[in-house]
Amino acid sequence: GLPSADLPRLRDLTHDQVFTQELLPSASQLALSDTATAELRSYFTDLVHQRRARPGDDPVSRWIATWDAMEPDRDKADEGVYFLALFVLLAALETTANMLSTTVLLLVEHPEWWEKLAADPGLVPGFVEEALRYDAPTHVISRVAAADCLLDGVEIRKDEMVHLMVGAAHRDPARHSDPDRFDPLRTPGHLAFSGGIHYCLGAPLARMEAHVLLRQLVGRLPRLALAHPPSWAPRVAFRRLLNLDVTLA
Numbered sequence: 136g137l138p139s140a141d142l143p144r145l146r147d148l149t150h151d152q153v154f155t156q157e158l159l160p161s162a163s164q165l166a167l168s169d170t171a172t173a174e175l176r177s178y179f180t181d182l183v184h185q186r187r188a189r190p191g192d193d194p195v196s197r198w199i200a201t202w203d204a205m206e207p208d209r210d211k212a213d214e215g216v217y218f219l220a221l222f223v224l225l226a227a228l229e230t231t232a233n234m235l236s237t238t239v240l241l242l243v244e245h246p247e248w249w250e251k252l253a254a255d256p257g258l259v260p261g262f263v264e265e266a267l268r269y270d271a272p273t274h275v276i277s278r279v280a281a282a283d284c285l286l287d288g289v290e291i292r293k294d295e296m297v298h299l300m301v302g303a304a305h306r307d308p309a310r311h312s313d314p315d316r317f318d319p320l321r322t323p324g325h326l327a328f329s330g331g332i333h334y335c336l337g338a339p340l341a342r343m344e345a346h347v348l349l350r351q352l353v354g355r356l357p358r359l360a361l362a363h364p365p366s367w368a369p370r371v372a373f374r375r376l377l378n379l380d381v382t383l384a
């Protein structure tokens with residue numbers, strides 16, 4: 136329910152905000168992230184106040200009603216909705232935009248799949264799952280140890296942070312045979328949406344978006360070819376294609 140005129144600005148702010156989740160962010164990246172966080176905070180705080188004053192038929196208004204039923208303190212309820220709205224924007228936008236771009240790049244790089252998907256749209260989900268394994272949008276998942284423990288022979292003490300490197304897990308030859316080969320017919324299995332209690336809430340939506348995009352692309356267009364090799368943002372945690380210029384093949 137956000138005004139569509141705001142979307143380009145929100146997208147730019149999201150690109151900057153997620154630097155805070157990088158593995159080794161530079162001082163200038165953290166400064167960009169701080170500025171973006173401050174602007175997003177004021178944007179979403181205003182949004183919650185506006186929706187409280189004039190509720191509509193949108194998720195933020197419904198979240199306010201839900202929180203009000205649980206929390207008598209209006210300021211606390213507003214803060215809860217603010218965090219939720221901001222988190223959903225950050226969790227959904229950067230990851231999904233990147234997945235859609237990467238999936239199209241992999242299709243363009245494997246042109247034989249253009250005709251295969253057009254002839255049999257039933258192959259689309261396998262293609263999307265393999266794209267999520269081959270080049271996951273998020274490469275770092277972090278956890279804080281609740282207690283001292285031993286993880287595969289490594290001692291981890293309570294309150295220490297552990298980073299799971301998703302890209303390395305996805306290319307583990309003990310788990311995936313010939314892991315550097317892009318093969319949409321392989322048995323699916325990946326950690327792109329994490330696992331356990333924090334498993335991605337938006338996974339079905341993200342998958343649906345990718346399925347629709349691929350089906351429409353191969354159904355409507357002739358093959359696409361790369362105009363020139365794309366460039367990637369210099370990041371580890373959140374992959375991001377900076378451009379994807381294509382021509383009709």
Ligand code: HEM
Pocket residue numbers: 222223226227228230231234271272273276277326327328329330332333334335336337338340341
């Ligand atoms: C390809 C797209 C996406 C990817 C790769 C992705 C990835 C992830 C990952 C790895 C986590 C877990 C983080 C952890 O375990 O600490 C997560 C959690 C989450 N994601 Fe996504 N996500 C995507 C799209 C979306 C979308 C579209 C939404 C919302 C509409 C969304 C909402 C969330 C939420 C709310 C959580 C937190 C769940 C929890 O902690 O209980 N995600 N996502």
